[in-house]
Amino acid sequence: MESVTTAVSATSAVTATGATSATAATAGVTPPTVDVLISGAGPTGLALAIDLTRRGVSALVVERQERLSPGGRGTGLQPRTQEVYEDLGVLEAIQAAGGDYPPVAMWEDGRIASRHQLIERVDPTPSAPYSNVLMVPQWRNVEVLHARLQSLGGNVLFGTELTAFDQDSETVRAHLTLPDGGTRTVVSRYLVAADGGRSTVRRGLGIGMxxxxxxxxxxxxxxxxxxxxxxxxxxxxxxxxxGFAMMLPLARTDLFQSFIAVPPESTPETSPDAVRALIAAHTxxxxxxxxxxxxxxxxxxxVGMVDRFRVGRIFLAGDAAHVHTPAGGQGLNTSVQDAYNLGxxxxxxxxHGxxxxLLDTYESERRPIAARILDTSTRLFRSRSMRRGRDLHQLDIGYRESPLTQELRPDVPEDELRAGDRAPxxxxxxxxxxxxxxxxAYRGAHFTVLALGAYVELAPLDGELVRVYRVxxxxxxxxDSEGYIGDAYxxxxxxxxxxxxxxxxxxxxxxxATECVNEALSAYFGTEATQLVH
Known part of the structure; x- marks a missing residue:
């Protein structure tokens, strides 16, 4: 593995005109070593830190800004992301902070001229209990994720900038600049760049988009x-x-998110008075x-995507790896699911040895997904169509072509559940x-064996790592008295x-079953596979 030494610097991307409601924090004690160092405390970095921390992996998040990022930004959480959030233990809090998107009101001459439903409403089903996009301001989303990380004992160092890094075959050395101007070096087994579309880590690696x-x-x-x-x-x-203007009432707040189109060649001001004047001119x-x-x-x-999601012991995730238009509400959701795949x-x-x-499959699984979703959001943006349906819910995302996937049943129809699909x-x-x-049954850090319709004699497995449910x-x-499992599986x-x-x-x-499951578990647990069997 090649050694890489890189100097990087951060750039400012946001003008904040009011304090975020998230609790501001400064860098505390910086550990000298950590399993995984995560650059960026947005939804991607926080979701990854939660997943790693609950699995007993030491993770440290460093964030250049002095507090959680303000701003409503991406507001839509798709049904698949809600399923991820249920597993991460934040769905109840996210639901309490969110709500439905209201119908669109078109204004003409100072009155509402027409109304229409922009986002298709879908009834939940037994296999897909979360069937509609949930509106949550991004600042509230990261607050909930940060609180969950803290409850697990995790930590974010705010006001801390990753300024340089180098790696060898065993570790990554990251050089940090602290809020007081001092410096510190953290040695980690892996580094994950979750530092956004202007990722300093990505630039430091010399990876283009x-x-x-x-x-x-x-x-x-x-x-x-x-x-x-x-x-x-x-x-x-x-x-x-x-041009056009839109104002979305942000759920569970007294705020509106305004979006005012301006000439592309302009350099608009974002001071409070300039924003007020711009809104008055368009509404x-x-x-x-x-x-x-x-x-x-x-x-x-x-829009853009990198051609590599991994360089040695460094991974790119979220906007650091792929940048989407806001059309269809896909970017944030794809980013969180990057973290969920990698964690x-x-x-x-x-x-577990x-x-x-195994980490190479992060790129082989997520890059084709990101490319497909990038095409979708770009197509929607170019079409100017505002209508949104269930095809954007990301419930059909799967890994049938992954090297980790084994479909060993003969003659299973393409439209039925197959290996690589989301488990309903x-x-x-x-x-x-x-x-x-x-x-x-699936919630938590373990693998699950679901035996359907027949008694199977599996060797006793470590229930903390692999849980078995016979139906x-x-x-x-x-x-399965109502037949819902049979319908889904x-x-x-x-x-x-x-x-x-x-x-x-x-x-x-x-x-x-016994042969195939044991073989697969050996690939996931390496030398510890024998410890799964008591």
Missing amino acids: SGPELEEGAAVLADIRVDGLDRDHWHRWMPPGG HLTADQIREVRWSSVFRPR WKLAQVLR APDT DAPCTTTDGRPFRLFE GGSKADLL GSHPGIFLIRPDGYVAVATSAEK
């Missing part, structure tokens, strides 16, 4: 308090002179009705009649090994 050309555009994005505007609509104006509101401008920033659309793999290598090559939920009961869900039969753990006998991130790793027949 390429993507399709977009029509130039610019907008001023701001979180504001407004008088004289109802909170039952997502308000939109299209002035005769061109029927007066500047005096904008009571407060809490945060503002200039937005310019761009359990790092833990298997660092805690899995080979380092299903209500059922325990043998004593207690209501239960398969998501409860039906004389030695059942779960009863197929009614014929089958054995499914579910990865910690909720995807089917192996699907096989009962006759081959």
Whole structure:
């Protein structure tokens, strides 16, 4: 593995016009060594830190800003991300902080001229209990994630900038500049760049980002308090002179997120008075009705993706690896799921003896997904279509082509659940009649063996690392009296090994279960595989 020595510097990307409601913190005691160093305390970095910390992996997050990032920014959490958040233990708090998107109200001549539903509403099903996008301001999203990390004993060093790094075959040495101007070196086994679209780590590695050309555009994005505007609509104006303005009432707050298109060649100001004047020029509101401008920033659309997600012991995740347009609400969700894919793999290598090559599957699995979603969001942006449906929910994302995937049942139809697919939920009961869900079985850091429709004699497994649930039969753990499990997984006998991130790793027949499951677990647990069997 080559040695890389790089000097990097940070650039400012945001103008904050009001203090974030998140608790500001400064860098505390910096540990000299850590398993995983994460650069960036956005949704990607915080989700990864939560996942690693709950798995017993020491993770340290460093964040250049002095507090959690303010601003509503990306507000939509897709159903698949809500499933991830349930597993990470933050869904209840996120739901309490979020809400539905209201219908759009089109304004003309100072009145609402028409209304329409922008986002398709979908009824939940037994296999997909979270069926609609949830609106949560990004500043609130990161607050919830940060609180969860703290509850697990995790830490974020705010006001701390990663200024240089080098790596060898065993470690990464990161040089940090602390809030008081002092410096510190942290040695980690791995470094994850979750430091956004202007990633200093990515630039330090010399990795470029390429993507399709977009029509130039610019907008001023701001979180504001407004008088004289109802909170039952997502308000939109299209002035005769061109451009448009939108104001979204942010759920569970008294704020609106405003988006004002401006000429692409302009360099708009983002001071409170400039934002007030801009809103007054594009809507029927007066500047005096904008009571407060809490945060503002200039937005310019761009898209791109790196050709490498891994360089030695350094990984790129989230916007550091791929930048999306806001169309369809895909970027933040894809980023969180990068973290969810990488977290359990790092833990298997660092805690359970899995080979380092397992980490290569992070790129082979996530890069094609990111490319597909990038194409989708770019297409939506170019189409100017505002309507959003279930095709954006990311529930159909899977890893059928992954080297970790083994579909060993013959003649399984393409439209049925196969290895590599997301493992669906299903209500059922325990043998004593207690209501239960398969998501409860999957929740946590372990692998899960789901034996459906037939009794299988597996060797005793370490229940902290691999849990076995038999559905039906004389030695059942779960009863499928309503048939929901059969509907989701197929009614014929089958054995499914579910990865910690909720995807089917192996699907096989009962006759081959012991051999296939043990072989797969050996790949995930390396030299510790023998310790799984008591």
